[in-house]
Amino acid sequence: MTAPDLDQSRPNGSLHPYGEGELFGKGKHLLSVSQFDRPTLVDLFTLADTVAPIAQRQLGRGDRQLATGQTVCSVLDGAVLGSLFFEPSTRTRLSFESAFLRLGGEVTTTTGFTFSSMAKGESIEDTSRVVSGYSDVLVVRHPDEGSVAQFAAASVVPVINAGDGAGEHPSQALLDLYTLEKELGQRGGTVDGSTIAVVGDLRHGRTVHSLLKLLTVYRDVSVRLFAPESLELPDETARHLTSAGHRLTVCDTVVEALRGADAVYTTRVQRERITGEVPASIQGNLIDRSVLAEADALDIVIMHPLPRDSRHDAYDLSSDVDDLPGLAIFHQTDNGVNVRMAIFLTALGCSPEMVRVTTKQRPWDATLHWNR
Incomplete structure (x- = not known):
């Protein structure tokens, strides 16, 4: 896996924060849907199709035949996701974390302000710089609009916006x-x-x-x-x-x-x-x-x-x-896993070919998964 492109002119080699007109891609934060044009969207959806058998443990909705080949992936082996949810979430948090785990990565997580140093008065910028030093990518949800962009500005790894107040998702x-x-x-x-x-x-x-x-x-x-x-x-x-x-x-x-x-x-x-x-x-x-x-x-x-x-x-x-x-x-909740897998793969610069060569036959009984 190739490391994200860093801007060495910024303190600590951190990434450029999202700017107007910057498309989502390798080494980029994902803060707004404004970072997508039609080709960028097509590329992401094509990648989501590629990882769908890994995400859903089957060939496709409406087909009772379970995937019989390459459905366990280790492309993100050794990578760490920092999952920071300062606002209640079930689907989004578990979907992101499941997506990262199904790509072979590891997850560290915190939920709410009570268990964060922010409860002690630590700034968003300090929290971001510290936690991003432990991670390869961050997923952040925060109740205040614009707060995830603050995380991104101080982070040394890509930041994915999982919802910022009444802003965007x-x-x-x-x-x-x-x-x-x-x-x-x-x-x-x-x-x-x-x-x-x-x-x-x-x-x-x-x-x-x-x-x-x-x-x-x-x-x-x-x-x-x-x-x-x-x-x-x-x-x-x-x-x-x-x-x-x-x-x-x-x-x-x-x-x-x-x-x-x-x-x-x-x-x-x-x-x-x-x-x-x-x-x-x-x-x-x-x-x-x-x-x-x-x-x-x-x-x-x-x-x-x-x-x-x-x-x-x-x-x-x-x-x-x-x-x-x-x-x-x-269907939306099921599709969320492979779309978020595609987001991680894009941010971390992993190609479909890298996914293919790191995917293998699962060793466990997949018949426990029913048709979606």
Whole structure:
């Protein structure tokens, strides 16, 4: 494995912090979806396809034949991931850590501020410089927008943004679009030229912000938005879409947003980020079977970044849609592992050929894994 390119003119040989227009690649931080153009995205998704048998322990969804050959990889043997989650996470943290482990690496982790020296007043910069000295790559989640960029500026290894407050969540957007390409492709469609409904908390949902920004690398996309009052999409994110030539329609109801859409992306209300009273309009289910039926959208591709709030009147995606053919929320979580494997491989400069020559037959019984 080739070491990341370091800027020897900076203290301690640290990497250039992310700058406007810098594409994601070998030795680069991943802080924003703005670091992707169409070729860069295609390369990452191709690499994600390459490692899918390792990530999923099988040849592909819908095929009960388990992978019979090269499914255990050691390409990152000896590499160490520093996993720093200063905000609660289940899927993202475990997905990143599973991805690194399945590539043969090792993981050191800390969760929350209580078990960090930040509880003693240590700065982000000091924490980053110290921990990056123990690691080959860092994955960081922090509740404050812009904080992960601070980690990156002080780090001597690549930093991957796993969510910074209400800012961005680039790896989630990447796995969302990877999944959307797969789901629409199975129906003979493409993201180019598609109509996508995006509903829920569009103001605080960082997954929405990153997804919509990343859609700008596609062509002729129509986006239909619905959000309760005070939870509307920020103007800046809307401008990203319209400046790329996409059609943006703000709808008055969920049903209006769903009609004619190829897919719907639903987000929970980010109650932990709302100051003051929660709007009175947030009650009942945001999307359930009856809403989809009213919109003539029972066969639509249904996506959600999770977690889904399953409590009564949580104003989220109801579980009564879980048996519909277009439900893709668990395909998203499965795909997240191989997309994040591709992120690590890209940042650390590992080619598909390096993956191939370090992959071998697994020694354990894979029949325990069921068809996804």
